[in-house]
Amino acid sequence: MTVRAPADTHEVFNQSPPFVDVDLYACDAALQDAVRANGAAGEAEALSAFGRRWGSAAMAEAARLANEYPPRLKTYDARGFRRDTVEFHPAYHGFMAESIGEGLHASTWTAEGAPAPAPAEVARAARFYMVAQVENGHMCPVTMTRAALGALAAEPALRDRLLPKILSRHYDPSFRPWWEKAGMTLGMGMTEKQGGTDVRANTTRATPVGDGYLIDGHKWFMSAPMCDAFLVLAQAPGGLTCLLMPRFRPDGQVNGLRFQRLKDKLGNRSNASSEVEFVNAFAWRVGEEGRGVPTIIRMVQLTRLDCAISSAGIMRMALAQAVHHARHRTVFQRKLVDQPMMRLLLADLALDAEAAVAVVLRLCRSFDGAARDPQEAARARLLTPVVKYWVCKTAPAFVYEAMECLGGNGYVEEGALARLFREAPVNAIWEGSGNVMGLDVLRALAREAEESRAVLAALGAEAAGLPGVGETLAAIERTLAAPEREAHARSAVERLALLAAAAALATGAPSGIAEAFARARLGPSGGRTWGTAPLEGSVVTRLIERVLPA
Numbered sequence: 001m002t003v004r005a006p007a008d009t010h011e012v013f014n015q016s017p018p019f020v021d022v023d024l025y026a027c028d029a030a031l032q033d034a035v036r037a038n039g040a041a042g043e044a045e046a047l048s049a050f051g052r053r054w055g056s057a058a059m060a061e062a063a064r065l066a067n068e069y070p071p072r073l074k075t076y077d078a079r080g081f082r083r084d085t086v087e088f089h090p091a092y093h094g095f096m097a098e099s100i101g102e103g104l105h106a107s108t109w110t111a112e113g114a115p116a117p118a119p120a121e122v123a124r125a126a127r128f129y130m131v132a133q134v135e136n137g138h139m140c141p142v143t144m145t146r147a148a149l150g151a152l153a154a155e156p157a158l159r160d161r162l163l164p165k166i167l168s169r170h171y172d173p174s175f176r177p178w179w180e181k182a183g184m185t186l187g188m189g190m191t192e193k194q195g196g197t198d199v200r201a202n203t204t205r206a207t208p209v210g211d212g213y214l215i216d217g218h219k220w221f222m223s224a225p226m227c228d229a230f231l232v233l234a235q236a237p238g239g240l241t242c243l244l245m246p247r248f249r250p251d252g253q254v255n256g257l258r259f260q261r262l263k264d265k266l267g268n269r270s271n272a273s274s275e276v277e278f279v280n281a282f283a284w285r286v287g288e289e290g291r292g293v294p295t296i297i298r299m300v301q302l303t304r305l306d307c308a309i310s311s312a313g314i315m316r317m318a319l320a321q322a323v324h325h326a327r328h329r330t331v332f333q334r335k336l337v338d339q340p341m342m343r344l345l346l347a348d349l350a351l352d353a354e355a356a357v358a359v360v361l362r363l364c365r366s367f368d369g370a371a372r373d374p375q376e377a378a379r380a381r382l383l384t385p386v387v388k389y390w391v392c393k394t395a396p397a398f399v400y401e402a403m404e405c406l407g408g409n410g411y412v413e414e415g416a417l418a419r420l421f422r423e424a425p426v427n428a429i430w431e432g433s434g435n436v437m438g439l440d441v442l443r444a445l446a447r448e449a450e451e452s453r454a455v456l457a458a459l460g461a462e463a464a465g466l467p468g469v470g471e472t473l474a475a476i477e478r479t480l481a482a483p484e485r486e487a488h489a490r491s492a493v494e495r496l497a498l499l500a501a502a503a504a505l506a507t508g509a510p511s512g513i514a515e516a517f518a519r520a521r522l523g524p525s526g527g528r529t530w531g532t533a534p535l536e537g538s539v540v541t542r543l544i545e546r547v548l549p550a
């Protein structure tokens with residue numbers, strides 16, 4: 001119980017209590033429906049225990065600390081020797097231990113490094129989505145570690161040596177060679193000063209020596225620099241190549257990674273993002289020389305999925321805070337949640353939060369089924385950039401609107417909204433920015449034309465009967481057939497995302513929710529800001545009640 005001293009000059013009342021000590025699973029009807037619809041109903045009890053732990057006041061306070069005391073680079077020690085280490089607040093290490101202990105970096109892989117059986121992706125995504133509601137920075141190394149195994153599949157012998165340490169559920173932050181540690185984490189370095197999207201412009205060089213390569217050059221962004229090894233791209237004699245660069249050389253010496261600075265970032269502050277130079281840094285090749293992009297893309301597909309899951313989680317927490325506040329705050333003698341304009345605004349926001357979690361978990365089911373079902377594989381290929389585009393782009397404006405529901409308190413750092421707001425844009429920028437997602441969708445449609453058409457037809461069938469579905473399909477076809485389709489790719493991608501979301505709601509949410517979403521988002525009515533959707537009173541009530549039980 002919190003004991004508060006009385007204010008001298010006035011009584012404090014009509015403030016909403018903190019939204020803490022909640023079960024993040026049990027209070028989220030949309031999440032529960034999506035988990036059930038995508039084959040993970042058996043996880044409900046474990047997810048509820050997870051939701052209680054992550055919804056606690058202690059976790060919320062730790063998240064505040066991890067972000068208020070950001071990491072610091074220690075380039076040299078007191079005697080001038082290079083150290084190149086990063087110091088984090090203990091709260092950050094606590095989050096790493098929690099997430100790795102839960103297997104969020106590993107649970108989608110078997111002990112042999114193959115994709116784990118269904119519903120591994122959906123079950124992990126439900127947890128990842130809850131973690132994103134609390135602390136985002138530490139999720140960067142967690143997602144990179146799990147995704148790196150996608151790329152390491154190109155080099156099975158190397159992967160098998162590292163696997164026991166990667167899959168270990170012990171977080172070991174000590175600065176030692178990976179083989180001496182209880183567990184290891186992995187990062188990724190692709191982006192250079194002259195080009196991030198255009199990695200073929202990389203100038204970092206890889207020179208073959210013995211059973212490895214020596215790397216010279218730099219990376220302009222390399223997050224989570226205290227990882228134990230990094231997948232990097234560099235120019236080898238045979239072209240752009242993927243390599244794995246450990247922090248310590250095989251002889252136990254510290255490897256040649258020289259961290260120049262940590263980025264001073266808008267958000268994601270608990271996570272360190274470095275600028276780094278490589279000086280004769282040792283690395284192993286992963287995949288063939290010249291096949292760097294196709295090799296690392298197997299990692300990037302998974303990190304893109306995680307960006308979408310995480311943004312859906314950010315949206316969920318922002319909305320839950322808004323509804324919680326509106327239920328407690330009285331303005332003009334009436335609770336905010338009973339005021340007509342606020343009700344429509346909250347319900348309109350809830351439509352997108354419902355859609356985000358539904359479409360994201362449906363996509364995770366495609367990853368679960370991809371190994372044995374070509375249709376699910378095609379769906380995962382086409383819809384990952386589509387879903388990343390829409391969910392990650394929706395989140396920043398969505399959080400801002402939810403923030404406004406809390407009035408001035410929403411804008412102040414002590415609440416969760418300010419941090420969520422600063423956190424939201426990065427998921428759209430990294431792992432391929434918005435336009436790059438548009439190009440990737442066009443690439444999938446060109447290269448896997450037949451499979452992609454089948455995905456479109458399946459979405460149309462699943463959403464059949466909902467308002468605006470026929471028109472949306474026709475508009476997508478028109479855009480894709482136009483000679484200037486690259487210029488209009490965003491329009492096709494956005495429509496595809498809305499169609500996929502309507503289909504996911506049609507097959508997973510209770511009746512009426514998909515209909516309301518399709519009417520508001522596929523139909524001609526509704527404005528460009530939230531609170532303008534054509535929603536009837538009974539649907540408004542239902543949507544708000546689904547956000548949080550009264």
Ligand SMILES: Cc1cc2nc3c(=O)[nH]c(=O)nc-3n(C[C@H](O)[C@H](O)[C@H](O)COP(=O)(O)OP(=O)(O)OC[C@H]3O[C@@H](n4cnc5c(N)ncnc54)[C@H](O)[C@@H]3O)c2cc1C
Pocket residue numbers: 187188189190191194195196197198221222223224265268273426429430431432433434435436439
């Ligand atoms: C906090 C943070 C952490 C990061 N951590 C890492 C990391 O750990 N490892 C790593 O490798 N990178 C990391 N990045 C880098 C990130 O992945 C890149 O910033 C991103 O891929 C964009 O590359 P760029 O910055 O070079 O921008 P550019 O490639 O210059 O792109 C600028 C803009 O142009 C658009 N664009 C590009 N090509 C086209 C085109 N053909 N048509 C139309 N528009 C186009 C892009 O969508 C983008 O909006 C991080 C970035 C941030 C912000």
